Amino acid sequence: MAITDIRAFAHLTDADIDALAREFDAIRRDVENTRGVRDARYIHNVIRLQRALELGGRVALFGSRRRPFWLLGTGMLSLAKIIENMELGHNVMHGQWDWMNDPEVHSTNWEWDQTGPSEHWKRAHNYAHHTYTNIVGMDEDVGFGILRMTRDEAWRPINLVQPVANVVLALGFEWGIALHDLAAKKQLEGVPRKQWNSEPNKEFAAKAARQVLKDLVFFPALTGRAWRSTLTANLTANAVRNVWAYAVIFxxxxxDGAEKFTVEQFESETRAQWYLRQLLGSANISGGRVVDFLTGNLSYQIEHHLFPDLPSNRYPEIAARVRALCAKYDLPYTTGSLGRQYLLALRTIHKLALPDRLLRATSDDAPETSSERKFQRSAVAGVAAPAVDPLTGRRGGLLTALRAHAAHRISARRAKRRAPQSNPAAHTIG
Known part of the structure; x- marks a missing residue:
């Protein structure tokens, strides 16, 4: 199963975890105490850039019956929607800029350019996901109720079609998120599923209608004879935004390395262990400043989960300190290119579409899900009492244990290959 004892899995003592939490608290204080003019200038510049791109794209689409203008307008509009979705909507609604007391950039006022109401998203995401991050059975973002992403979830025949469902989810990601958040809102308020005239349903219908009318009726009609090509441009820009947001989230x-956790772990979790769960349950994307910006700095997903309400433009400097702490406590810092991280997630989607009997690894020791039991089963010492290097006096942590575990598995496979193979014919002689 997923992790049931984060202390044992991380190869840290309670004192270590408390010390790590104090260092994370120090990072938070330092950033909060230095927020100021340069941060405000950053977010206002992003807003101006996003609006200029959207305006330029809308103007270019007046000539969208000519292919160059269609490409220009669609490209600018796609980029504007990505920036609005990732760096503005997502981060503003996390309260990252509430400290400015600017009503334009405040989490209580922002309504983003996608199907679901902001209030629905904030309840499902800010509270549920960031509180119960990667806890199987509590965090509905683990597969979004559509995909099986861990062997801790029982296989069902419907999972066979999840490679197709994954493509549908990517193309219509804003709708998938909106319906996911609507269900969470109705569950919170105790609204029966079949009560169609409920307040959450009305809120969803009103917002979805505005979005559809804006992108598929108003702006196409505004371009007159170019309405058909403008309509395809708007649909394309929405699809590009959806696929990009989906890819960044996945x-x-x-x-691999973004761990899952059990309800048992959560029930006894301390605030310090919450920090550790965020660290071990997230993965970063390496790619440079352009990728950072286009992901809304969610390329620093680890830092975002540790500090979801700190300004996103500060994540790069926070990341340097988090990496240093990972090295200090011998913890992994999971990162990789966009292509690599997505291919790993895609492999899990396709692999877990199959019944468990067709899979080799267990939920204790699979690439996409593991637990503290993996170390016990491979006889790697140090789960309860981590080994201390006699030369340096440094106690080995999770990173050292993972490397030892991998070496153990490689050695076991090599030994198995070298072992003499039995001859079936020999058993039939005599």
């Missing part, structure tokens, strides 16, 4: 939550 790369940050589902590659």
């Amino acid at each position: 790369c940050g939550h589902f590659p």
Whole structure:
């Protein structure tokens, strides 16, 4: 199963975990105490850039019956929607800029350019996901109720079609998120599923109608004779935004190394262990400043989960300190290119579409899900009492244990290959 004892899995003592939490608290204080003019200038510049791109794209689409203008307008509009979705909507609604007391950039006022109401998303994401991150059975973002992303979830025949469902989810990601958040809102308020005239349903219908009318009726009609090509441009821009947001989210939550946790772990979890769960349950994307910006700095998913309400433009400097702490406590810092992280997540999607009897690894020792039991089963010492290097006096942590575990598995496979193979014919003689 997934992790049931984060202390044992991380190869840290309670004192270590408390010390690590104090260092994370120090990072938070330092950033909060230095927020100021340069941060405000950053977010306002992003807003101006996003609006200029959207305006330029809308103007270019007046000539969208000519292919160059269609490409220009669609490209600018796609980029504007990505920036609005990732760096503005997502981060503003996390409260990252509430400290400015600017009503334009405040989590209580922002309504983003996608199907679901902001209030629905904030309840499902800010509270549920960031509180219960990667806890199987509590965090509905583990597969979004559509995909099986861990062997801790029982296989069902419907999972056979999840490679197809994954493509549908990517193309219509804003709708998938909106329906996911609507269900969470109705569950919170105790609204029966079949009560169609409920307040959450009305809120969803109103917002979805506005979005559909804006992108598929108003703006196409505004361009007159070019309405058909403008309509295809708007649909394309929405699809590009959806696929990009989907890819960023899946790369940050589902590659190898982004661990899953059990309800048992949560029930006894301390605040310090919450920090550790965020660290071990997330993955970063390496790619440079352009990728950082286009992901809304969610390329620093680890830092975002540790500090979801700190300004996103500060994540790069926070990341340097988090990596140093990982080295200090011998913890992994999971990161990789966008292509690598997505391919790992895609492999999990396709692999877990199959019944468990067709899979080799267990939920204790699979690339996408593991637990503290993996170390016991491979006879790697140090789960309860981590080994201390006699030369340096440094106690080995999770990173050292993972390397030892991998070496153990490689050695076991090599030994198995070298072992003499039995001759079936020999058993029939005599």
